[in-house]
Amino acid sequence: MKIQLLLFLCTFSLSLFAQKTVSGIVIDKLSKEPLIGASIGIEGGLDGASTDSIGHFRFTTDETGPQILQVSYLGYQTAKVQLDLTQNQANLRISLEETPTDIGEVVISAGAFEASDEKKGTVLLPLDIVTIPGANGDITGALNTLPGTTVNGESGQLIVRGGAANETRIYIDGMAVRNYYTSPAPDVPVRSRFSPFQFKGTNFASGGYSAEYGQAMSSALILNTPDWPTQGGTNVGINSIGLNAGKTFIQERHAISTGINYFNLSPYMSLIKQDLDFPTAPQGGSAFAEGRIKSGDLGIIKYGGQASFNKVSIAYPKAPYETDAFSMSITNKNTRAYASWRQPVSDEWTLYAAGQFETNNDQFTPSTFSTFEVKNQAASGRFNASWAPNNRFRWRNGGEYNWVKIQSDFYPDPLNMSTAAVFSEVETYAGDRLVVRAGLRGERDFLIEKSNLAPRLSAAFKTGKDAQISASWGHFYQTPVDSLLFRNTNLDFERAQHYILNYQVTRNGRIFRLEGFYKKYDNLVRTVPVFNNSGNGFAQGVELFFRDRKTLQWGDYWLSYSFLDTRRIHRAYPISAMPEFAARHNASLVFKYFFSKKQISTSMSYTVQSGRPYFNPQNPEFLADRTPTYHNLSVQVAKLTSIWDNFTVLVLSVNNVLWLKQVYTYRYTAIPGTNPQDYYKQEIVPPARGFIFVGAFMNIGDKRKTVTKEEALE
Numbered sequence: 001m002k003i004q005l006l007l008f009l010c011t012f013s014l015s016l017f018a019q020k021t022v023s024g025i026v027i028d029k030l031s032k033e034p035l036i037g038a039s040i041g042i043e044g045g046l047d048g049a050s051t052d053s054i055g056h057f058r059f060t061t062d063e064t065g066p067q068i069l070q071v072s073y074l075g076y077q078t079a080k081v082q083l084d085l086t087q088n089q090a091n092l093r094i095s096l097e098e099t100p101t102d103i104g105e106v107v108i109s110a111g112a113f114e115a116s117d118e119k120k121g122t123v124l125l126p127l128d129i130v131t132i133p134g135a136n137g138d139i140t141g142a143l144n145t146l147p148g149t150t151v152n153g154e155s156g157q158l159i160v161r162g163g164a165a166n167e168t169r170i171y172i173d174g175m176a177v178r179n180y181y182t183s184p185a186p187d188v189p190v191r192s193r194f195s196p197f198q199f200k201g202t203n204f205a206s207g208g209y210s211a212e213y214g215q216a217m218s219s220a221l222i223l224n225t226p227d228w229p230t231q232g233g234t235n236v237g238i239n240s241i242g243l244n245a246g247k248t249f250i251q252e253r254h255a256i257s258t259g260i261n262y263f264n265l266s267p268y269m270s271l272i273k274q275d276l277d278f279p280t281a282p283q284g285g286s287a288f289a290e291g292r293i294k295s296g297d298l299g300i301i302k303y304g305g306q307a308s309f310n311k312v313s314i315a316y317p318k319a320p321y322e323t324d325a326f327s328m329s330i331t332n333k334n335t336r337a338y339a340s341w342r343q344p345v346s347d348e349w350t351l352y353a354a355g356q357f358e359t360n361n362d363q364f365t366p367s368t369f370s371t372f373e374v375k376n377q378a379a380s381g382r383f384n385a386s387w388a389p390n391n392r393f394r395w396r397n398g399g400e401y402n403w404v405k406i407q408s409d410f411y412p413d414p415l416n417m418s419t420a421a422v423f424s425e426v427e428t429y430a431g432d433r434l435v436v437r438a439g440l441r442g443e444r445d446f447l448i449e450k451s452n453l454a455p456r457l458s459a460a461f462k463t464g465k466d467a468q469i470s471a472s473w474g475h476f477y478q479t480p481v482d483s484l485l486f487r488n489t490n491l492d493f494e495r496a497q498h499y500i501l502n503y504q505v506t507r508n509g510r511i512f513r514l515e516g517f518y519k520k521y522d523n524l525v526r527t528v529p530v531f532n533n534s535g536n537g538f539a540q541g542v543e544l545f546f547r548d549r550k551t552l553q554w555g556d557y558w559l560s561y562s563f564l565d566t567r568r569i570h571r572a573y574p575i576s577a578m579p580e581f582a583a584r585h586n587a588s589l590v591f592k593y594f595f596s597k598k599q600i601s602t603s604m605s606y607t608v609q610s611g612r613p614y615f616n617p618q619n620p621e622f623l624a625d626r627t628p629t630y631h632n633l634s635v636q637v638a639k640l641t642s643i644w645d646n647f648t649v650l651v652l653s654v655n656n657v658l659w660l661k662q663v664y665t666y667r668y669t670a671i672p673g674t675n676p677q678d679y680y681k682q683e684i685v686p687p688a689r690g691f692i693f694v695g696a697f698m699n700i701g702d703k704r705k706t707v708t709k710e711e712a713l714e
Contacts, residue, residue: 042061052298067084132145143204145560156190163219168218186328205221242261272692275688276687280312282312313328329364358377392428438455456474473497477495479494502514520536524568525571541564555593611626616668649698654690
């Protein structure tokens with residue numbers, strides 16, 4: 001017995017001595033985001049582990065000598081890595097590439113637009129957004145190169161498939177953001193308050209989106225923040241309109257990023273002629289801080305906040321009958337704070353909870369009357385529970401609550417609005433070729449005292465190894481906008497029904513997509529002769545998209561085209577007509593090429609759009625006139641280099657490089673004292689013919705001298 005025990009202890013000791021440790025991180029090849037729950041193991045053995053909430057793994061093994069490490073993750077190609085287990089293997093960095101869609105991996109794509117050959121809903125990665133010329137680093141500007149959108153240069157907001165800007169809702173980490181855009185000035189485009197680098201990807205649902213999201217009749221823009229910073233360090237930048245700096249600290253279980261930004265267009269506008277006069281050029285600043293905390297082995301807590309301040313004063317062209325030109329000064333203060341928690345509580349269940357609070361204060365000073373203020377506060381909360389017993393079935397349930405309080409000097413009482421919603425949605429495979437998603441969303445608006453139920457159904461069928469058809473249908477409700485509710489709360493939800501059919505082929509780095517849609521509007525608010533929900537309308541069209549990342553070794557390009565036929569009668573429309581924000585034809589080309597030896601990234605975008613309707617009081621046919629065709633050719637060049645041994649990007653970007661005159665729309669004003677009535681016609685044009693951006697951005701501590709094609713083009 002003693003001999004047997006001694007032999008056991010000797011064997012156990014030798015086993016402990018022979019064990020080797022294998023550790024590292026698993027990331028997505030393109031986005032560089034960590035992959036949570038990837039499986040890692042020695043091929044042919046039993047030793048292995050799964051990645052945690054930041055993509056890390058660690059395990060010990062008795063295997064020795066040359067071995068193969070196998071890494072797998074649903075929707076990605078399995079990777080095999082050669083190991084030498086004569087010693088520990090630490091700090092492995094394993095990149096997985098998404099699997100080209102094949103039988104057994106069917107993805108619902110109708111409405112949920114994919115601008116890359118990634119199968120998830122990701123449209124544009126952060127670097128993709130900032131390298132699209134003409135977008136000026138703005139998320140919604142970049143989305144205007146995709147089918148389904150219409151350029152409205154005078155507003156800068158996202159217009160989708162014949163729907164007004166307020167019919168698109170923007171979500172960050174599942175929560176609807178009230179003040180996504182900067183404060184509007186008449187005929188001057190707004191921008192996103194958020195940097196593309198605050199998000200790991202952009203999901204643009206141009207219709208037929210999940211029951212998880214509501215209060216939008218046309219589309220949903222879904223933005224998700226990264227779970228964990230990819231690297232620490234300091235970044236600084238200087239450009240033709242301002243300065244920025246940021247710092248990221250990473251510890252084992254906690255990470256925090258901070259940043260500041262200052263802009264002042266006075267020097268720029270003194271060099272580049274403006275078509276509008278700016279007594280006070282746009283100027284302001286912002287600051288943010290975001291943190292991440294590991295919760296258990298696989299959970300993550302996110303928190304953060306940002307604040308901004310900006311001001312501008314604009315003097316508009318004077319009409320012939322005016323003694324003084326109209327001017328408007330705007331001062332804005334904005335804050336947002338948020339927190340979220342995601343935690344797998346078992347192999348099958350995952351819980352998610354989030355909350356946010358926003359404030360926005362606008363002070364307007366027009367030349368025609370005294371200063372007035374518009375303030376709003378908004379808060380929202382969300383809870384989700386997901387059950388996925390296997391890779392072929394997922395059941396999601398959740399609820400949300402949204403509250404908004406708006407105070408305006410034009411109205412004696414504030415507007416208090418609150419809505420509550422619950423949803424349940426099942427997605428499952430019905431065989432290897434068919435996947436079905438069915439959901440139901442219920443909402444209650446406590447101001448108008450109305451409720452709704454919105455059923456939604458989507459499906460995709462695999463027609464071949466690389467091709468599939470996808471379809472979607474659903475009801476989508478929306479509470480009337482604030483400006484209407486201030487005057488009348490005796491209204492009902494506005495409603496749209498979506499019908500979408502999609503065909504998509506993905507093969508060898510290329511994607512071709514053809515989609516047709518029909519959208520039926522009901523219960524639209526009319527304001528003439530009285531406030532009611534008797535309005536209606538429709539939008540229908542066809543969209544084409546082709547992207548090729550294969551033909552050119554160092555190139556990437558995409559083409560998109562949209563045809564839109566839409567009419568509606570709503571608000572003060574006397575008859576059904578195509579609305580002012582819609583255009584029948586829209587086409588875009590985006591081309592990128594990377595010169596690897598010289599580390600120079602070049603890109604070009606060209607958008608052409610047919611004229612939009614505008615109201616001409618001298619034409620008896622309502623909204624029958626059209627603006628000139630819109631053209632915009634923009635270019636960008638970036639030099640990737642190293643300054644003082646720190647990775648640096650030098651950028652030159654020119655929007656509307658041909659300096660063409662762009663007329664967004666026309667406005668007619670009655671000339672007083674004339675009989676019969678005469679009208680003055682004013683062109684609504686950009687503040688300047690084009691925009692030139694020059695900048696230098698440095699990552700201090702990043703020792704890279706070169707980048708890959710994916711890093712340069714994405």
